[in-house]
Amino acid sequence: MAPEDNEPVLDWPLPVGEPGREVWYSLVSPTDDSVAFWYRYTLLSTEGGRQEGRLWAALTDREDPDRSVFVTRSVPFEQVRARGTPSFSLTIDDDELTSASAVGSIPLDADGDGEDADHGDPGHEGGEVSWDLSYDPDPYSFTPLRSERLTNALAKTVGTGKHWSANEAVRMDGEVTVGDRTIEFEDAPGHQGHTLGSSPPDSWTWIQCNDFEDRSVVLEALDIEGTLSICLRRDGEVHALNRLKHVVGPKSNTTEHDEPGFxxxxxxxxxxxxxxxxxxxxxxxxxxxxxMAPDESLRYNAHCSLADVTLTYTLDGDAPVTLESSAGRAEWVGAEPPLPDREYPPEW
Structure with a gap:
């Protein structure tokens, strides 16, 4: 991983009214695929003057969906410290994210002041969601466009933002606690990314999976409003379909069908x-x-942390290989709710 791929890009804290949003996130699931955990550290400054640092965490329980939980907590910028060189760290209150570890905690119960939210199982009353996870950094970082120059130009002119899968495929150790329940992670498939922008796209679809039977295989793909970038890794070799010719044009990657859930x-x-x-x-x-986006519009995220993935690939003309996983991290995001019949609680 290039050290700068996790370093803060925006000069936090931004002046009041200057729009910007920078997010560091991570996902992990144990090797039995029984649960999935997702956490984010977010810095936001909106045109209307809203400014905050925020933590949020989501646990998905396959065996008992009612034990799934989503919680979030915000803090003022005075309690945020973002540091780049010589080593990256982001601290929100007492919770810290680095390039190789993360610790955090969020109360399970909302305090009623409108700043915190708990959308989990009422049976989780009391306690908190906390995490303490570590991993060896991934030497490879995936970006939707390989050209840094083109990425910078599009971010400036179109407002597409920037994204780095800074630790695209890692193995995590540690634990997550939800109330009185503790989940241990050992050599667990994980992912960590970094994204920012003053005006996010209206929609995108994303998948990442490094939980195939062949542990060397990693898949990631991102479709932003019809432009598709793909990365396949196997046995240490990277096959990144993220040049301009792969993303647009007659020989570009192809989304054959895309609707929430398929x-x-x-x-x-x-x-x-x-x-x-x-x-x-x-x-x-x-x-x-x-x-909330920096322009104070909304984005609606429907996320499935335990999606079924079927991958068929051929390398250099060899026989096709098909792999399956039940622990893909997939999400559909839009300016309108991707699943209109679901509730989309606000994160603030």
């Missing part, structure tokens, strides 16, 4: 041909939330 896409180049199907199982709870 996504099929394909791509070819860089020594690989692949086709992927992503499905959200009916018995797995969606995590849904709405959050």
């Amino acid at each position: 996504w099929r896409f394909s791509g070819s180049g860089e020594g690989v041909d692949l086709r992927v199907t992503v499905r959200a199982p009916e018995d797995v709870k969606w995590q849904t939330v709405s959050y």
